[in-house]
Amino acid sequence: MTIQFNDETFRDDYTFRNSDWAVKRFPFPFHEDSYMYSVNMEQHRGGPEGSVYEKRFDVDEHYVSEMKDRAIVLADDPLRCQSLPHMTLAGWDLLELIMVSKSEDYPDLFELHRDGNTWRWINKPLGIDDTFTFLDETTLPFGPMEYITRQSQGDFAVLDQRDDMLWMDAGMVTTQADWSLDFDIGMNFFEWHAPVPKAHEMGIFKRALKFLLNIQQGAPARRLNWTMTVNPLLDTSPENYHKWGIQKTGLTAENIGQKQFLRVELQTFYRLPRSNALAFPIRCYLIAFEDIVSVPKWGRRLHRVIRDLPEELATYKGFIDNRPKMLDYLSQYDDGLPTSPGVWPDLDTEPALSK
Amino acid sequence: MSASPTKAKAGAEKISVVVSAKVPVNDLVTRFEFKRQDGGPFPTFSGGAHTVVEMNDAGRTRLNPYSLMSDPEDTETYAISVRRDDEGRGGSLFMHNFVNVGDQMNITYPVNLFNLDLRARKHLFLAGGIGITPFVAMSKQLDRIGGNWELHYGVRSAALGSYAEELSTKNPNKVHVYEDDKGEAIALEALLNGQPLGTHVYVCGPKGMIDWVRQTAKQAGWPDDNVHFEEFAAPQPGEPFEVRLCKSDRTITVGEHESLLEALEREGVDAPYLCRGGACGQCETDVIRHDGAFVHRDHWLEDEVKASGKKIMPCVSRFVGASLEIDR
Structure with a gap:
């Protein structure tokens, strides 16, 4: 196989690590030295070779361990995966989309053999070889959405589209940035976005909804979102806040480089064919501060973004209390030199740190 | 990004x-x-x-x-x-x-833009004339997933009833055809009245039929969300008019038999669109200034927006007056 899968944990002893390869391809979310919300959508049709944007569903070195972590979360709390009764067809649409994409994009890892409605799915990294009948739930060990999302990195919201509105009617959510599917299930687009500060006044959600309602078959879209997480925790859910919230108080000047992570979501949007629902995969990437600053451009820029971020946003993203510590650390990696535009590391062209 | x-x-x-x-x-x-x-x-x-x-x-x-x-x-x-x-x-x-x-x-x-509501306990289709076409696909889809549907189809005559015979033969208990020339008509009030809870009604046909179904359903107390309709407006011809395009920095003329959207495309201006029938909202365009009257024919803009003169849907709507400038 072309990818070496890590054996690592996202809890307890936190052995999660990014290889050099994973650091260089990290989806750094800031294209300039400041940040403000925007709808920032672009088409999702590939990207530079090796980047996380290249394939429809990116598979990386964390795949196998992330799927183990998901299974642990689901065993503790089955309500992390829910699908209202009318969303089963959308679940089959999603299963088809992921199986077709992965088998075409990673033929050495995944195979799909279709003979009419009899499908055989081979997932080599997870050791799965199942034959089932498409559109017949009784032939799979789980519902179609749960079956395929137990084998796919990232969270998945599956949104029904009715009456010019999107509805959170199904999902698999175990790697979330502090939101709850069980709480949001059945809500509409404006209801589940109600907690986000500032964006409403800016009219962002009205524009975003209009854009999403118009995403068509054959033309998927993507955007990035980001926040901060202490320790490489995938499951930062409100349900488990009592377990992870306290960890935010454990940062020190000595450990912040290893313990503070930038958390980036690659959000993609696909119109599903049979159900006309909208699939919304939310893929989470984590990177330690010490790995970010190994890229001089990213170290300079992250310092400036965090320093100048409006207070409401730092509060909403949950790191206002730790911001002074972050700035103490990051300022060591900002020598004041200008940065090149765009998100790429530009390791060959950007100067090394000069202080 | x-x-x-x-x-x-x-x-x-x-x-x-x-x-x-x-x-x-x-x-x-x-x-x-x-x-x-x-x-x-x-x-x-x-x-x-x-x-x-x-x-x-x-x-x-x-x-x-x-x-x-x-x-x-x-x-x-x-x-x-x-x-x-x-x-x-x-x-x-x-x-x-x-x-x-x-x-x-x-x-x-x-x-x-006319999708099934898959929560429905029953799908009630009302078709007039060529409005039958989406229901042919919908009924096939529902047959596959075990959905409950019923079709009431008004045609001018047996000879002009596209697919009526085929549909009736295949689904004798679900399809009801009404032939105009025999004086047959859908008994809409009674039909709506007899539906089980959780029924969604879908109508596709001439504008008069859509209005009739929506109004009758409303009077019978049906929630708006349970009444679905698809109405593509076709662009109508009209007097030619001039438009100033402020982004492209030029002035074009919309001919009698073309829409504003078609005139933009003819001039090589990349204007967004999807349905070209005033329904999807994709081509919505800001009006910078105008001196005259709009002929709004879309189903997208709210009435107050239409009255404000600040937006136009170039796929179906026109303008009559001295000058118009839009953000394209």
């Missing part, structure tokens, strides 16, 4: 197809079937979806939306049915007179 900045083009993705069959259905309606030029499979779609067919009519590009009426699971063939409109702008006449088996054309990926 900007991993690979690819700007979305106007309209949905296109598929190159070959006309594989041209079948007269009756005196007014012809069915066209398409296969992909590359031999690959078509995407599956959801019942109620349409495709926009691109016609090259002696150098003039016509883009007309038609409901897909083939089985949504059939990835080999797409089918549409076109009713000849002798009074119309010419798209349907072009299809009838000049498009033949073997011709190469472009159509768009399926776009659905």
Whole structure:
């Protein structure tokens, strides 16, 4: 196989690590030295070779361990995966989309053999070889959405589209940035976005909804979102806040480089064919501060973004209390030199740190 | 971000197809079937979806939306049915007179502005004339997933009832056909009254029929969300008018028989669109200034927005007056 899968944990002893390869391809979310919300959508049709944007569903070195972590979360709390009764067809649409994409994009890892409605799915990294009948739930060990999302990195919201509105009617959510599917299930687009500060006044959600309602078959879209997480925790859910919230108080000047992570979501949007629902995969990437600053451009820029971020946003993203510590650390990696535009590391062209 | 900045083009993705069959259905309606030029499979779609067919009519590009009426699971063939409109702008006449088996054309990926509400306990379809086409696809889809549906279909006469016989024969207990020339009509009040809770009603047909169904349902206390309709407005001809395009920095004239959107496209201005029938909202355009009156024909803008004179839907709406400047 072309990818070496890590054996690592996202809890307890936190052995999660990014290889050099994973650091260089990290989806750094800031294209300039400041940040403000925007709808920032672009088409999702590939990207530079090796980047996380290249394939429809990116598979990386964390795949196998992330799927183990998901299974642990689901065993503790089955309500992390829910699908209202009318969303089963959308679940089959999603299963088809992921199986077709992965088998075409990673033929050495995944195979799909279709003979009419009899499908055989081979997932080599997870050791799965199942034959089932498409559109017949009784032939799979789980519902179609749960079956395929137990084998796919990232969270998945599956949104029904009715009456010019999107509805959170199904999902698999175990790697979330502090939101709850069980709480949001059945809500509409404006209801589940109600907690986000500032964006409403800016009219962002009205524009975003209009854009999403118009995403068509054959033309998927993507955007990035980001926040901060202490320790490489995938499951930062409100349900488990009592377990992870306290960890935010454990940062020190000595450990912040290893313990503070930038958390980036690659959000993609696909119109599903049979159900006309909208699939919304939310893929989470984590990177330690010490790995970010190994890229001089990213170290300079992250310092400036965090320093100048409006207070409401730092509060909403949950790191206002730790911001002074972050700035103490990051300022060591900002020598004041200008940065090149765009998100790429530009390791060959950007100067090394000069202080 | 900007991993690979690819700007979305106007309209949905296109598929190159070959006309594989041209079948007269009756005196007014012809069915066209398409296969992909590359031999690959078509995407599956959801019942109620349409495709926009691109016609090259002696150098003039016509883009007309038609409901897909083939089985949504059939990835080999797409089918549409076109009713000849002798009074119309010419798209349907072009299809009838000049498009033949073997011709190469472009159509768009399926776009659905009239989708099934899959929560419904029962789907009640009301069709008038050529409005039958989306229901052909919807009923096929529901048959596959075990959905409960019923069709009431008004036709001018037995001879002009496209697909009426085929549908009735296949689904004798679900399909009810009403022939105008025999004085038959849907007893709408009683029909709505007798529906089980959780029924959704869908109507596609002439504007008068849509208005009648919506109004009757409202009076009977049906929630708006349970009443679905698809109404494509066709652009209507009108007096030519001039438009100043402020972004493109030029002035163009919209001819009598073309829409503002078509005039923009003729001039090479990349203007967004999807349905071309005033329903989807994609082509909504800001008006910078105007001195005159709008002829709004879309179903997208709210009445107060139409009255404000700040927006126009170039696919179907026109302008009469001294000057108009838009943000294109």
